[in-house]
Amino acid sequence: MATPESSKPRPPRYELLTLGDELLLGLTANGHLTWIGAQLGRRGVLLQRNVTITDEADAIAEQFRESWAKSDVVITTGGLGPTCDDRTRDVLATALGQKLILDPAIEQTIADRFAKLNRKMTPNNLKQAYRFERGEVLPNANGTAPGLWVEQDGKILIMLPGPPNELQPMFTEQVLPRLARLGLVSEGEAYVQIRSAGVGESMLETKFQPIFDRHPGLGVAFCAHQGQVDCRVSSPDGRYARTALQAIAQECAVLLGDDFMCFGHDSLAKVVADQLRESGRTLAVAESCTGGLLANNFTDICGASKFFQGGIVSYSNDSKMLLLDCPECLLSQHGAVSAECAVAMATGVAEQLGADFGVAITGFAGPTGGCGENPVGTIYLGLHAPGGDWSRKLTYPGPRGTVKQRSVTAAIDWLRRELIRESRKASVQLAN
Amino acid sequence: MATPESSKPRPPRYELLTLGDELLLGLTANGHLTWIGAQLGRRGVLLQRNVTITDEADAIAEQFRESWAKSDVVITTGGLGPTCDDRTRDVLATALGQKLILDPAIEQTIADRFAKLNRKMTPNNLKQAYRFERGEVLPNANGTAPGLWVEQDGKILIMLPGPPNELQPMFTEQVLPRLARLGLVSEGEAYVQIRSAGVGESMLETKFQPIFDRHPGLGVAFCAHQGQVDCRVSSPDGRYARTALQAIAQECAVLLGDDFMCFGHDSLAKVVADQLRESGRTLAVAESCTGGLLANNFTDICGASKFFQGGIVSYSNDSKMLLLDCPECLLSQHGAVSAECAVAMATGVAEQLGADFGVAITGFAGPTGGCGENPVGTIYLGLHAPGGDWSRKLTYPGPRGTVKQRSVTAAIDWLRRELIRESRKASVQLAN
Numbered sequence: 118m119a120t121p122e123s124s125k126p127r128p129p130r131y132e133l134l135t136l137g138d139e140l141l142l143g144l145t146a147n148g149h150l151t152w153i154g155a156q157l158g159r160r161g162v163l164l165q166r167n168v169t170i171t172d173e174a175d176a177i178a179e180q181f182r183e184s185w186a187k188s189d190v191v192i193t194t195g196g197l198g199p200t201c202d203d204r205t206r207d208v209l210a211t212a213l214g215q216k217l218i219l220d221p222a223i224e225q226t227i228a229d230r231f232a233k234l235n236r237k238m239t240p241n242n243l244k245q246a247y248r249f250e251r252g253e254v255l256p257n258a259n260g261t262a263p264g265l266w267v268e269q270d271g272k273i274l275i276m277l278p279g280p281p282n283e284l285q286p287m288f289t290e291q292v293l294p295r296l297a298r299l300g301l302v303s304e305g306e307a308y309v310q311i312r313s314a315g316v317g318e319s320m321l322e323t324k325f326q327p328i329f330d331r332h333p334g335l336g337v338a339f340c341a342h343q344g345q346v347d348c349r350v351s352s353p354d355g356r357y358a359r360t361a362l363q364a365i366a367q368e369c370a371v372l373l374g375d376d377f378m379c380f381g382h383d384s385l386a387k388v389v390a391d392q393l394r395e396s397g398r399t400l401a402v403a404e405s406c407t408g409g410l411l412a413n414n415f416t417d418i419c420g421a422s423k424f425f426q427g428g429i430v431s432y433s434n435d436s437k438m439l440l441l442d443c444p445e446c447l448l449s450q451h452g453a454v455s456a457e458c459a460v461a462m463a464t465g466v467a468e469q470l471g472a473d474f475g476v477a478i479t480g481f482a483g484p485t486g487g488c489g490e491n492p493v494g495t496i497y498l499g500l501h502a503p504g505g506d507w508s509r510k511l512t513y514p515g516p517r518g519t520v521k522q523r524s525v526t527a528a529i530d531w532l533r534r535e536l537i538r539e540s541r542k543a544s545v546q547l548a549n
Numbered sequence: 550m551a552t553p554e555s556s557k558p559r560p561p562r563y564e565l566l567t568l569g570d571e572l573l574l575g576l577t578a579n580g581h582l583t584w585i586g587a588q589l590g591r592r593g594v595l596l597q598r599n600v601t602i603t604d605e606a607d608a609i610a611e612q613f614r615e616s617w618a619k620s621d622v623v624i625t626t627g628g629l630g631p632t633c634d635d636r637t638r639d640v641l642a643t644a645l646g647q648k649l650i651l652d653p654a655i656e657q658t659i660a661d662r663f664a665k666l667n668r669k670m671t672p673n674n675l676k677q678a679y680r681f682e683r684g685e686v687l688p689n690a691n692g693t694a695p696g697l698w699v700e701q702d703g704k705i706l707i708m709l710p711g712p713p714n715e716l717q718p719m720f721t722e723q724v725l726p727r728l729a730r731l732g733l734v735s736e737g738e739a740y741v742q743i744r745s746a747g748v749g750e751s752m753l754e755t756k757f758q759p760i761f762d763r764h765p766g767l768g769v770a771f772c773a774h775q776g777q778v779d780c781r782v783s784s785p786d787g788r789y790a791r792t793a794l795q796a797i798a799q800e801c802a803v804l805l806g807d808d809f810m811c812f813g814h815d816s817l818a819k820v821v822a823d824q825l826r827e828s829g830r831t832l833a834v835a836e837s838c839t840g841g842l843l844a845n846n847f848t849d850i851c852g853a854s855k856f857f858q859g860g861i862v863s864y865s866n867d868s869k870m871l872l873l874d875c876p877e878c879l880l881s882q883h884g885a886v887s888a889e890c891a892v893a894m895a896t897g898v899a900e901q902l903g904a905d906f907g908v909a910i911t912g913f914a915g916p917t918g919g920c921g922e923n924p925v926g927t928i929y930l931g932l933h934a935p936g937g938d939w940s941r942k943l944t945y946p947g948p949r950g951t952v953k954q955r956s957v958t959a960a961i962d963w964l965r966r967e968l969i970r971e972s973r974k975a976s977v978q979l980a981n
Contacts, residue, residue: 141596143587144774147579150601155575164573165608169582169599176597183615282948342576402862408848409841412862416840419916419949427868429861430834430844436859436902440872470868484851516714517851 129189129301131157133167134180136195136205137279140169148281149194156288159382160297161307161351172196177208185212189272190301192292195279197262199241205276206265210249213269217247223254227261255291259283266295273301308336308351309359309366312378314385314530318346321373328368332357335365344526345378345385375534385529386414392536393424393474396543400532401472402428403441403462405453406482406496407521414525426470431462441465454479454491456508459499467501474535475501476528480511482520496524502535504542561621561733563589565599566612568627568637569711572601580713581626588720591814592729593739593783604628609640617644621704622733624724627711629694631673637708638697642681645701649679655686659693687723691715698727705733740768740783741791741798744810746817746962750778753805760800764789767797776958777810777817807966817961818846824968825856825906828975832964833904834860835873835894837885838914838928843957858902863894873897886912886923888940891931899933906967907933908960912943914952928956934967936974 133153139145150167157164168184170176177196184191196205210217224246231238245262248254255264255275260283265276275292277284296302313321318341325348329337336351348369350362357365363380370377379388393400404411412428415421429440434453437443443461451457459477467475480496487493496511511527513520565585571577582599589596600616602608609628616623628637642649656678663670677694680686687696687707692715697708707724709716728734745753750773757780761769768783780801782794789797795812802809811820825832836843844860847853861872866885869875875893883889891909899907912928919925928943943959945952 138595139772139774140582141586141599142590142772143583143585144772146583147599150572151575151578153575154573158574163570163603165603166612167573167579167599167601171595171597180598282946282951340571340574340576342571401868406848408853409844409846409860409862412841413845414841416838416862416864417949421840422864425864427862427864427872428841429872430841430848430859432848432854432857432859436833439901439903440859440861469871471871514714517849519714 128162130165130187131162131190131192132184132188133164134177134184134191134193135167135169136172136177136193137169138171141171149279149284152281152285153192153194153288156293157302159306159308160293160302162302172204174204174208177205178212181209181212185270185272185274190275190296191272192275192277194277194284197245197264197276197278199239199244199261203244206244206247209274209276213249213267213274215252215267215269216250218250219243219246220248220254221246223248223263226256226263230261255287257283257287259286264291266292273299305359308338308349309362310381311348311350311366311369311373312380312383313346313348313373313376314344314378314526314533316346316373316376317341321346321348324372325369328365328372332365344523375537378533384414385526385533387418389529389533389536390415390418390421390424392533392540396536396540398473398536399424399426399471400474400476401426401466401470403431403466403475403477403499404428405431405437405462405478406480407478407525408432410521411476411478411525411528414529426472429466429469437462437465441469452491454481454495454497456497456499456510459497459508460501460506461499463499463501464506473503474532475499476532477501478524478528480520480524482517482524484517494520496520496527498524498528498531500531500535502539504535504539560594562597562619563594563622563624564616564620565596566609566616566623566625567599567601568604568609568625569601570603573603581711581716584713584717585624585626585720588725589734591738591740592725592734594734604636606636606640609637610644613641613644617702617704617706622707622728623704624707624709626709626716629677629696629708629710631671631676631693635676638676638679641706641708645681645699645706647684647699647701648682650682651675651678652680652686653678655680655695658688658695662693687719689715689719691718696723698724705731737791740770740781741794742813743780743782743798743801743805744812744815745778745780745805745808746776746810746958746965748778748805748808749773753778753780756804757801760797760804764797776955807969810965816846817958817965819850821961821965821968822847822850822853822856824965824972828968828972830905830968831856831858831903832906832908833858833898833902835863835898835907835909835931836860837863837869837894837911839910839953839956839960840864842953843908843910843960846957846961858904861898861901869894869897873901884923886927886929888929888931888942891929891940892933892938893931895931895933896938905935906964907931908964909933910956910960912952912956914949914956916949926952928952928959930956930960930963932963932967934971936967936971 135149140147154164170180196203249267252267257263262278264287267274297304318339334356336353338349340347402411409430415425431437434448441462442465459479462477463475477499481487481493483493494513498509500507513523567581572579586596602612628635681699684699689695694710696719699706729736750771766788768785770781772779834843841862847857863869866880873894874897891911894909895907909931913919913925915925926945930941932939945955
């Protein structure tokens with residue numbers, strides 16, 4: 118990934134310390150890195166390091182001292198709970214030579230919370246009412262442990278509670294605005310992002326280069342992930358205003374044609390959901406080898422019931438006949454993993470559910486199954502649209518999870534392109 | 550989490566360095582930590598630290614020096630690719646004062662791989678044919694970048710390629726056996742794990758304590774994750790043989806009754822899949838708010854088609870009537886989020902698909918929706934079994950993703966318990 122050039126002073130160095138044996142034992146994924154890293158990235162900061170260590174007090178103290186010495190901002194997550202395992206608060210106070218003092222306001226908030234939930238407050242909950250003597254409190258609307266904010270040695274320590282539903286609103290509503298006021302993150306989004314689908318990174322770079330050549334000093338970064346490539350344009354030295362960046366991004370988008378997915382951070386399913394809502398169209402899906410993942414991508418979107426009629430996971434031939442009206446002779450002649458079956462599934466589910474569009478996936482996700490011309494990793498997509506019915510054959514290497522995810526991405530992207538084609542046709546008809 | 554007591558010498562210190570801006574920008578989750586951490590944990594090693602740093606050569610060099618100085622084993626992932634971003638090999642060789650030498654055997658393997666895939670090998674691919682002058686090669690059956698194994702200063706450096714389908718088999722087939730031969734991980738599983746479902750950590754601890762009191766020197770650790778609690782019993786000083794540990798675990802399992810899920814590491818869905826396969830029973834699922842996640846849990850299991858008839862994602866009232874035969878009057882009287890609807894969905898999907906068991910989930914996953922006595926987070930489960938039809942009301946706080954995941958876990962656990970009850974009844978009938 119390209120690093121944007123900069124003529125500004127050294128950017129502030131951020132480190133994230135994630136605490137917990139459960140992370141190191143692989144019992145929990147380190148979601149805080151993913152989420153906080155992305156949030157900082159959007160504000161123009163590349164997190165310099167993430168360190169995950171055990172709950173052990175000595176390990177926490179040693180790591181914190183090292184991180185504090187070399188960073189401008191240290192963020193910690195976890196270890197603020199009421200149990201004796203939660204030593205982070207004490208260990209960091211000692212490391213910074215500060216005392217912890219009982220904050221009556223936090224105590225009252227915790228007591229109120231217990232009263233409201235009709236639960237008895239135990240003495241160890243009081244531990245959470247302590248703050249650094251020279252530090253501030255980040256109120257927690259969703260739990261008992263408040264966050265802590267400490268400015269010392271010209272640096273900043275931010276301690277956040279572990280549960281994501283407590284950490285995330287605290288970070289966006291309190292931490293980011295404070296950091297922006299101190300000039301440690303940008304006020305708004307630091308870049309304009311162009312999301313593409315179905316085109317490789319080097320191809321994208323080649324396409325955009327003539328545009329970038331006309332704009333000296335432009336910051337450009339490409340990020341490929343899960344079959345998509347994003348391009349982020351920014352102005353490290355401030356010579357381009359946001360509107361100018363948007364105009365450049367717009368030029369890039371036009372060049373991409375249908376490979377352009379969206380500006381910003383929306384997921385592929387979200388983009389398609391917006392297209393469907395805008396055109397008042399509805400969708401139904403049928404899937405075998407992806408087993409619910411396609412439907413789940415759409416139902417992850419809040420308000421999906423407005424356009425999503427439903428999905429059928431037809432894992433057996435019987436279910437394809439019973440629920441999707443796939444003819445038995447089609448299944449016996451072509452097999453369940455075939456172009457014919459994919460189309461029958463797509464049309465079947467759209468008809469059963471009275472949806473405008475039907476999308477189907479059938480294939481061998483592996484590691485077993487597959488045969489002859491359709492080895493493991495062979496996927497057929499089916500698309501039923503007002504404008505016609507089609508199938509498409511794809512082959513993906515990789516383990517079961519990857520094959521499932523990539524098939525789902527390909528299916529949603531195909532629907533996205535068909536929706537663009539439809540709306541283009543509709544606007545031509547309107548114009549005539 | 551309790552740390553097992555030990556009278557043995559200091560255990561070897563393991564560190565994991567995960568490299569890549571894409572991790573720090575939150576574009577990719579740090580799956581290597583989760584996977585490698587779990588693998589080492591099973592062999593009796595608690596990874597002491599995971600450090601994620603940028604692709605920048607200076608950052609890699611500095612971090613590696615620090616990690617190498619304090620560790621016995623350092624594992625790195627990523628940065629072994631053919632592009633100029635992939636500097637790990639050079640940086641670490643310099644740090645260790647070693648030369649990189651072209652290994653003709655690796656070169657041949659890479660050339661063969663390109664020939665087989667009918668692709669042209671470019672000069673930068675040759676970069677991957679270099680190994681440390683005093684180091685070994687870990688062949689890569691699934692990609693071009695081999696792993697590297699270096700023993701120096703009484704320590705071990707293990708460099709692994711980034712793609713999981715290359716890293717994972719390399720780790721289990723080559724790295725773990727080598728580490729075991731050197732006595733740096735246990736030969737087999739270091740503990741016997743008892744998995745429970747539906748019971749809290751402190752309750753579990755209280756139940757097991759009398760058993761543990763009779764076994765001095767036993768290592769005991771509890772791990773709570775995603776609504777499950779595992780208990781791991783081990784013998785840090787070697788006084789209990791594996792068979793003895795298994796006997797102790799068996800005692801614990803008996804105490805748990807139906808809260809006992811399994812020994813080892815199987816998922817809840819896998820346990821239920823085995824129960825279904827064993828009893829020759831089949832399953833169908835219907836879900837609204839979980840939108841495919843329940844079906845996906847089962848279809849993640851290889852060979853699911855043996856017992857999984859299919860699933861219906863009925864996101865609208867129409868789809869509940871059309872696909873599940875939910876009566877319109879039931880929906881208008883009780884609403885789609887109701888005990889009555891949950892049972893109708895479970896029986897409907899089982900009948901439609903001719904399955905023995907039907908499981909249904911309907912509810913308000915949030916953040917919007919909900920009303921009066923059924924606020925956001927209200928979930929109804931429905932279960933259709935040969936022995937009867939039931940519903941159950943649950944309430945979960947938390948964001949949409951958590952509500953979905955916990956509802957699915959609760960639904961699968963309910964089915965698990967019903968399958969135990971059935972098989973118990975069946976064996977009583979056989980005995981009479």
